[in-house]
Amino acid sequence: xxxxxxxxxxxxxxxxxxxxxxxxxxxxxxxxxxxxxxxxxxxxxxxxxxxxxxxxxxxxxxxxxxxxxxxxxxxxxxxxxxxxxxxxxxxxxxxxxxxxxxxxxxxxxxxxxxxxxxxxxxxxxxxxxxxxxxxxxxxxxxxxxxxxxxxxxxxxxxxxxxxxxxxxxxxxxxxxxxxxxxxxxxxxxxxxxxxxxxxx
Numbered sequence: 001x002x003x004x005x006x007x008x009x010x011x012x013x014x015x016x017x018x019x020x021x022x023x024x025x026x027x028x029x030x031x032x033x034x035x036x037x038x039x040x041x042x043x044x045x046x047x048x049x050x051x052x053x054x055x056x057x058x059x060x061x062x063x064x065x066x067x068x069x070x071x072x073x074x075x076x077x078x079x080x081x082x083x084x085x086x087x088x089x090x091x092x093x094x095x096x097x098x099x100x101x102x103x104x105x106x107x108x109x110x111x112x113x114x115x116x117x118x119x120x121x122x123x124x125x126x127x128x129x130x131x132x133x134x135x136x137x138x139x140x141x142x143x144x145x146x147x148x149x150x151x152x153x154x155x156x157x158x159x160x161x162x163x164x165x166x167x168x169x170x171x172x173x174x175x176x177x178x179x180x181x182x183x184x185x186x187x188x189x190x191x192x193x194x195x196x197x198x199x200x
Contacts, residue, residue, distance in 0.1 A: 009091055010042075011050055015073065015081045016088055018060060022072035025051060034177070036099055107186045114190030118197055125198040 005013065017023065017031050025047055033041045051071055054060040059077035062069045073081070081088070163184075170176055 009094075010046070011054065012081075012084055012088060012091060013095075014047070014050060014054065015059060015077055018071060018073045018077070019081060022063075022070045024065075024068050024070055026068075028071070034175070035095065036102065040102070103183070106183050110183060110186045111190060114187065114194060118190065118194035121194050122197040 013032075014028060017028055023031070025044065028051075029042050029044070029047050032047075051060065051062070054077070055062050055071075057076075058074055059080055060071045061074050062071055064070075167176065170180070
């Protein structure tokens with residue numbers, strides 16, 4: 001993936017994130033990841049050196065809270081942010097465009113992967129049907145079919161329950177972004193098509 005931030009932009013964006021209040025380094029990393037729908041996850045090696053540089057310049061203050069450092073804007077940091085407010089607005093527009101581009105890339109990759117999976121599932125289903133054609137009148141064949149259907153229904157229910165639980169956690173943690181919705185929609189549409197192709 002190409003760099004998300006041009007030179008100096010991440011520095012400015014960190015100041016903007018701290019305008020909302022003090023934060024630990026990992027909270028800033030999570031806020032950036034959430035801003036990009038989880039597609040961009042900055043590493044500690046990216047964030048902490050920039051925070052240290054902002055501290056050296058007197059734009060942020062670090063307060064040690066046990067083993068973790070909390071960062072907050074200094075008056076000089078707030079002045080810097082106000083001075084560059086126009087640049088920040090332009091950066092937000094660039095980031096929104098980047099998020100849309102990344103979302104499109106993710107959707108395309110998911111579609112390609114799911115198309116391949118759908119083809120493989122259809123081939124496997126066809127091979128399975130060709131290999132054994134059960135006697136429809138035999139009670140054991142009907143019983144086996146019924147048991148397999150119940151197993152599939154249980155798998156679908158477990159999938160639904162796990163996705164709902166993960167979705168609730170994501171919503172409570174940072175909200176559900178547009179990229180998440182688009183990615184889930186693409187994955188589920190492709191999965192549904194793949195499953196339907198195996199049932200025909």
